[in-house]
Amino acid sequence: MMKGWDGIQSSLSSRSIQPQAPSYRTIFCNDRESNLLVRFKGNSISTTKYNFFTFLPKGLFEQFRRVANLYFLTISILSTTPISPVSPITNVLPLSLVLLVSLIKEAFEDWKRFQNDMSINNNVIDVLQDQKWAPMPWKKLQVGDIIKVKQDGFFPADLLFLASTNADGVCYIETANLDGETNLKIRKALEKTWDYLTPEKASEFKGEIQCEQPNNSLYTFTGNLLIQKQTLPLSPNQILLRGCSLRNTEYIVGVVIFTGQETKVMMNSMNVPSKRSTLERKLDKLILALFATLFMMCFIGAIGSAIFVNKKYFYLHLDSSEEGSAQFNPKNRFLVFILTMFTLITLYSTIIPISLYVSIEMIKFIQSTQFINKDLGMYHNETNTPALARTSNLNEELGQVEYIFSDKTGTLTRNLMEFFKCSIGVEVYGNGVTEIERGLAERNGMKIEENRPPHTVHEKGFNFEDARLMRGAWRNEPNPDACREFFRCLAICHTVLPEGDEQSPEKIKYQAASPDEAALVIAAKNFGFFFYRRTPTTIYVRESHVEKMGKVQDLSYEILNVLEFNSTRKRQSVVCRCPDGRLVLYCKGADNVIYERLADYNNDIKKITREYLEQFGSSGLRTLCLAYRELHPDVYESWNEKFIQAKSSLHDREKKLDEVAELIENDLILIGSTAIEDKLQEGVPACIETLQRAGIKIWVLTGDKIETAINIAYACNLINNDMKQFVISSETDAIREVEERGDQVEIARFIKEEVKKELKKSLEEAQSYFHSLSGPKLALIIDGKCLMYALDPSLRVMLLNLSLNCHAVVCCRVSPLQKAQVTSMVKKGAKKITLSIGDGANDVSMIQAAHVGVGISGMEGMQAVMASDFAIAQFRYLEDLLLVHGRWSYLRICKVVLYFFYKNLTFTLTQFWFTFQTGFSGQRFYDDWNQSLYNVIFSALPVIIVGLFDKDVSASLSKKYPTLYMEGIKNVYFQWKVVAIWAFFSVYQSLVFFFFVSTSNLSAKNSAGKTFGLWDVSTMAFTCVVVTVNLRLLMICNSITRWHYISVGGSILAWFVFIFIYSGITTPYDRQENVYFVIYVLMSTVYFYLTLLLVPVAALFCDFVYQGVQRWFFPYDYQIVQEMHRDEIDSTGRAQLLEIGNQLSPTEARSYAISQLPRELSKHTGFAFDSPGYESFFATQLGAYAPPKAWDVARRASMRSRPKTEQKK
Helix, strand or coil, X not given: CHHHHHHHHHHCHHHCCCCCCCCEEEEECCCHHHHXXXXXXXXXXXXXXXXXXXXXXXXXHHHHCXXXXXXXXXXXXXXXXXXXXXXXXXXXXXXXXHHHHXXXXXXXXXXXXXXXXXXXXXXXXXXXXXXXXXXXXXXXXCCCCEEEEECCXXXXXXXXXXXXXXXXXXXXXXXXXXXXCCCCXXXXXXXXXXXXXXXXXXXXXXXXXXXXXXXXXXXXXCEEEEECCEEEEECHHHEXXXXXXXXXXXXXXXEEEECHHHCHHHHCCCCCCCCCCHHHHHHHHHHHHHHHHXXXXXXXXXXXXXXXXXXXXXXXXXXCCCCCHHHHCCCCHHHHHHHHHHHHHHHCHHHCCCCHHHHHHHHHHHHHHHHHCCCHHHCECCCCECCEECCCCCCHHHHCCCEEEECCCCCCEEEEEEEEEEEECCEEECCCCCHHHHHHHHHCCCCCCCCCCCCCCCECCECCCCCCCHHHHHHHCCCHHHHHHHHHHHHHCCCCEEECCCCCHHHCEEECCCHHHHHXXXXXXXXXXXXXXXXXXXXXXXXXXXXXXCCXXXXXXXXXXEECCCCCCCEEEEEEECCCCCEEEEEEECHHHHHCCECCCCHHHHHHHHHHHHXXXXXXXXXXXXXXXXXXXXHHHHHHHHHHHHHHCCCCHHHHHHHHHHHHCCCEEEEXXXXXXXXXXXXXXXXXXXXXXXXXXXXXXXXXXXXXXXHHHHHCCCCCCCCEEEEECCCCXXXXXXXXXXXXXXXXXXXXXXXXXXXXXXXXXXXXXXXXCCCCCEEEEEEHHHHHHHXXXXXXXXXXXXXXXCCEEEEXXXXXXXXXXXXXHHHHHCCCCEEEEECCHHHHHHHHHCCEEEEECECCECHHHHCCCEEECCHHHHHHHHHHHHHHHHHHHHHHHHHHHHHHHHHHHHXXXXXXXXXXXXXXXXXXXXXXXXXXXXXXXXXXXXXXXCCCCCHHHHHHCHHHHHHHHCCHHHCHHHHHHHHHHHHHHHHHHHHHHHHHXXXXXXXXXXXXXXXXXXXXXXXXXXXXXXXXXXXHCCCCCHHHHXXXXXXXXXXXXXXXXXXXCCCCCHHHHCCCCHHHHHCCCHHHHHHHHHHHHHHHHHHXXXXXXXXXXXXXXXXXXXXXXXXXXXXXXXHHHHHCCCCCCHHHHHHHHHHCCCCCCCCXXXXXCCCCCCHHHHHHHCCCCCCCCHHHHHHHHHCCCCCHHHHHC
């Protein structure tokens, strides 16, 4: 890069270019030769993980990062040495199969990415070449090229906007691909470049752009355009980002500034932070325990071998000088010990389940794509949004969540804002009753009847009723001037774009950055101040009844400066020149921010407005304060110079703009306040109550006022009057008194002391309740200012102890960073499993900080969804996600892991017992191929079926009895106690397999009258192992479907088919000759059938007794529920699915019709994912088309016709 820079310096010194700082880039517009020297990246993008050359090395590296795979690679290498008792195929084959499956999956996923990349890279765009527009693929674009983008086209790279076919150099863009927001954004080109629209004119453009280096900040840009010896500052307003599309504009012309992987959208396409589930981390510990067991078995065997070798066994020729005999030479027992250790490590390698990880991955992937994504119970009909699992790593984590951190707006509420009440001066307006007020009255035993007057105006975004302000009646109020300024502030101070017919207000649609902003502009329209057109420099408002009743006039307000809203400023200001020449700054923002910037007079209005704000907050309304300030031209000119200077700065532009804004946003005059209602989402109170009964604690983290947050918490059943509430707020008289003095050091010290005192007092009181049996439930409410000090390391432990003792916690006035800090405090400090749920960009840090992040695909774009692990459309779907899918996934994965542990330990221990009878020599008990295929063929499929279909209780019962979920929180099914029980049965069964078979063999003879040899016994034992471990799987199933029978029967059948073929052929290799004709000899004896019947029965007898005793005397909660509902056939809540209306596409309608068909039900099941039966037949009966499936035909063919006598009954 520096080489390229040196080239620019030397070759272009004649242009007097300033040296290019390493943190900035210089781009020469319309000059490919000059830009080539800097070697900017091309515009081709690649989202693939691999290419043709790196696939194998990189793919294998990824696979061998797993300890189990690396271990098996080591074992495979060891098995090629002379000390190995087994053929290399024993370990190489299963490892190769696992790697093959994993690599095929990786290749398939990467091929899809490659195809997508190719289609994007080959899109065509018009590029300026030789004074005309020439089509060119996106991938051939270079930095500095001038391009033309047509209406509805996508921007192929990050562009500097030069010119547009619209007047005033304006274009409209949609940023849905970046942040999910469908409202249009306005972009304005610099006035100096408006003329470069035609190819002839554009070819004359020879500017230079000095700008920041590529970065991932979507909403910032710093740079300057050097053109005609002028330096013009560039802002995000002139930047068109790749991925956005052009709307309502015939075409635009722009210069490419960032290409390919350096565009902002590509630099944002980072993977969500990799998360591993808690159960997966515990699985690592189990694997380590297996390694320890393996080492102990090898150590015992090696010690035994070193002791066993003795000269008295002269007939074994242990001290032979032949190659390879040193392993058993009695003269060097230490060498015997070491070599036997290596021998036994290769022999017992099957104790580590090589196919475990790939099986779990497969199970989780199918659970996500087929079960969660396709659950109609989590499908939102209004927005046509299904649930979406964006990762399959965390399915079982959903079954162990103990703490939920929720945003309020758009998550608990609908984010459909309606202007509801307001205060102007000392008067309050608006007669409506909110849901919160109605709920509060009901709690106090009162009933509110709402009588809406006739002719009340109610449109989306405006639900205000008070005749005193409507249709010009405000002119008769005591403060008409304040009313006029109030309405003008609503109509002017915003960044909204109008769309539609300017002549008819009802046909205008407003494109706003947030629903709040749209609601305020709609309110202004209804009050008679109709904002109907906007250009980059002017806002047009049609004002009614201002000079006299009934008079309507169109006025234009020149917008001089916009001081934009952000989460730090919490306010927005506009400096405008009114039609009468006055310079006015209008400001709206959060009450605490506006109050800090008010002039010192008019204290009565401040005091009364604060009371109104508290009233609005206690009614659950979202509040804003409105203020204004008239500016003297000299003051404004002086400030504007600083503003332009800050805007032109290439270093810390945002910070400098904020500092300049502070200089003019002061001495404001308070006009009044607005109150906007955001209604609760459907089903939120019931969902929260159910989740609390499931043992989950819910915390609400919101930026709203403390009163609003408390009342929303009441409305959604999070807190109630029976709870003891600890409120830690900075809105106390003592703190206000200190704040009025203005000494920041004193304020910080005082608030910290107050917070410490409150925390200590609350914690002592909480602990006293905690020790009493009948104490009330506790709730903590804390605001952002106090939270900032409570999160200090010296107080954090106290805050954590208090909040963990509380049933509910509400944090208000919190910043996005504080949301993440609170989540991390519980995640790391309490070691509890956490889930964060939110819908906006301000929730992203919280979502990424939690164990599980859930995004609501709502009104605030898709940034929360893009950062999340799971996406749902409504908060109430958490009930299904956690109590149904989460709990089932946890149960299934626990069962799969424990079963893998059991079957591998059982198999390896039979080999271990055999070692004692072979002088610890490392002689193998099983044939190499049998050992190779045990994990990957003979016991692989049934466990996957259990991981997919096992179900203790149905979905409806899971929600009816939410306390079942607590077993996941307590991790009941994956404790060391449970592992020990499975290990005990492994030891018991392995003893039965080995000693029953080997002992009974002593008296058994084949048809020729000969006793059985080693390979007869081992084949018999292996048959018993395969049959028993597969039948054991059926014993642990809560629900058994046809797939269970097919997989278990198929696995056992696969063994017999294999051994029949394998025993019936001969090869030149001596190892295969061991088992030649073995199975045929065995099956010709009665011994084989008796052993095959009795050994599995004896092996499973202990399991049978244990399961019976456990179920009768120490039942799990789900077993009690099973007994309560054992005779019921579950309908899987099909009635609940009827809320999905008829507004479906033909494909969706067919899928839904099929989902309603009768299913074959097993005893404890019935959810929609049971194996389907007779779909096409029932579909035809209901008038829905469903193509016949293979299993339908097979089942009908195998059906036994019922006796006719049954039908005559």
